[in-house]
Amino acid sequence: MSEVIVITSGKGGVGKTTTTANLGVGLAMQGKNVVLVDTDTGLRNLDLLLGLENRIMYDLIDVTEGRVPYKKALVRHKKFETLYLLPTSQVKDKSAVNPEQLVKLCDDLRKEFDFILIDCPAGIEQGFKTAVAAADEAIVVTMPEISAVRDADKIIGELGRADKDNIKLIVNRIRPQMVESGDMLDMDDINDILSIDCIGQIPDDTMVVTSTNKGEPCITMEKSSAGQAYRNIVRRILGEDVPFMEFQTEGFFEKLRRRVFGK
Template identity: 60%
Template sequence: MAEAAASTQPESSQVIVVTSGKGGVGKTTTSANIGAALASLGKSVVLIDADIGLRNLDVVMGLENRIVYHLVDVVEGYCRLSQALIKDKRFDNLCLLPAAQTKDKTAVTPEQMRQLCKDLKREFDFVLVDSPAGIEQGFKNAVAGADRAIIVATPEVSSVRDADRIIGLLEAESMPAPKLVVNRIRPAMVRRGDMMDISDILDILAIDLLGVVPDDESIVVSTNRGEPAALSSASRAGQAYRNIARRLTGEQVPFMNLEDGAGLFGRLRRLFGTAH
């Protein structure tokens, strides 16, 4: 205990990569929301957008027009790390290191990412790396400096297949077993047997579940507005992300009951077995 207190670096400080293999499953939304939720818990957090050339995280965070320097500027020594970090509008303890939009993945090497993560780890409790889709250079860069990984998958066969591939690749990096976030689940469809349920996914991937995020229209709205849903108490997806953040800090949080949202109408529909 005394040792942890004496250390300049918080004991819990860790670099987490958010990755999926498949594109469009919600890596960036997940990164932004977990980051915001961790910040709201009082943790110091930096989000790294590792999707060089397809910069997105800044938009989702609503920080697009504050970018001056970016990740490639930092690794090329064109600016200092602190100059490139953008402070969030809502939280002083949340920062973003944006990607370059004009470069591509080859502008950075895994070794440079490793050093960058190491530097940021000294300053922040959580370093979240938003990985690009795919398994090539961009993915390799994103995982290079990570201590652990969060895999995002949607309840689709193709997404689960790609997640499985990624887990296999991470095993080769000798990282601890990644944690799974199932995104965009629709309880009504699962109930009708039209969508893979959580146990189907866990059966194949055989890793621990970190959270389940329901499909929620409020995510589309909040993403477009640059306001992470995790900060809105009305959003069910936001609630799910807040729970994930608490689990990351080591808290035991029960999984929320997704059925509640279906309401009376949903239950009636189930009773009569109507599908549309």
């Protein structure tokens, strides 16, 4: 029983690729066979986040055009032996792959992997249509920001049109202080508009940036709050019922220190 999950958002920069990398590592940490397929042809980033850029020999386009079997293009992760990446080309563009080719590839991958995560490009054009074609399930990533929620809404509509009804939501980069002071949309506002099942609330965490630059997803870091949120999402994907974490808001002393020292 393998699952093909597409990770999409509509808007760019909300954390699709970060989420794909973290969930992939998280699922592999749980002992699952996972392959990450990057479909953001021309703007590939997934390999960077995993620290695998220098190991790429062949790419998605070579596979779909039949130049090499997919096994040759798979890049195994340095640490997690059950995690593979199928990178895409940096020189071609989105028109190089079509939906039928990706469906066929995923059917082949299903035989060997438990989870196939597809990293979708931003936008609603051909690249998006190709990426969602093969998916059984979709995870929509958004941020507590009006434009990101709008785009997520549009994407959910588009997914419905493509007959993808199993849609889950992840809200990324929540800043608890701003939510508390009413400057940021809270979960109720977002659920009100999107009204789909939410499987993750990820706090804004500076460690995400450091981990991205290092090529080590933050899910492996014990201290990272975003990492904890991703670990919870992985458990939810595997069917566990995990309560949402309470966000730490600024305590009295932090506030005082910020006032006094102006940090």
